Amino acid sequence: MIYLQLFLSFFQVGLFSFGGGYAAVPLIQNQIVETHHWLELSQFADLVTIAEMTPGPIAINSATFVGQQVAGLPGAILCTLGCILPSFILVLMLSCLYMKYRSMKAMQGILAGLRPAIVAMIAGAGMSILLLALFQGALSHIRLGNFRVVECMLFLVSLFLLRRYRISPIAVIFGSGIVGTLIYTLLPV
Template sequence: MILIELFWSFFKIGLLAFGGGYGALSLIQDQIVNINNWMNLEEFLTLISISQMTPGPIAINSATFIGYRIAGVPGSVCSTVGVVLPSVFWIFLILKLLKLLSRWIDTSEVFNALRLGIVALILSATFRIGIESINSIFTLILGIFAFVILSKFRLSVIWIVLGTGLVGVIWTVLLPF
């Protein structure tokens, strides 16, 4: 039964997650933390960090990790297939619709409208996870500093992740309270 639950939960995420992995974060959090209680919020935030650092899309990495944690290898397979399968459906459906609609309308306007919805999903995930990640003045200041550095100097995200991780380790070693 748990394999079906994993598949169905991630199938719903894959079906509704427009805008890539960042757009899916709110949906993943809702399914994993709030609805199914497979993880608490702290574990979920750790999962997101790990999913960010490993190669591959965040939704697939999350599905694989959560599935494995809940039901081993069969769970990771069910979760991963569940989150990927809707993409195949959407691509097929969108290509058919675009082919049909391109005779009558400018399809670039459709994509412009979709882009706004995707931005809204990404901003929602950013604010939800950002607010829940701030648990001290240190994390708030570090987050603001990382954002400013990223915006002003356009460094690679890899350097920001490595730098903030290093600062966190140093902070923890120097002030372990």
């Protein structure tokens, strides 16, 4: 039964996550944290971090990780298949339709209308991850006393390095991990 639940949960994620991996993050959170309670919110934050750092799309990495955590290797395979199968089917069907109707104004209007919604989903996912990183506990219980100064400083320095000096995001990720590890290992924070 758990295998079917895992497959269907990530099939839904794959089916409704228009806009790529970051648009899938709130859907994944809903399925694994809020609906099925397979992971805690703090574990979900770790999942997003690991899925971002590993090669490949974040949604597929997340599906594989959750499947492995919940049901071992068969769960990882089923979650991954559930996540990619809707995209495979939709892209196959849409490519046929697009080739046939690509010059129609209605098609251009549909694509133009989807763009703002996708940007909003990505921004929402980014804000959720940022708030989760800067405050301890659930997002619904944000308090000033739970503010994480070290994480805020790492975020601001990383953002500055990325925007001002155009440093590689990979270098910033590894650098932040090293600095964070040193700070939490050496200082009683």
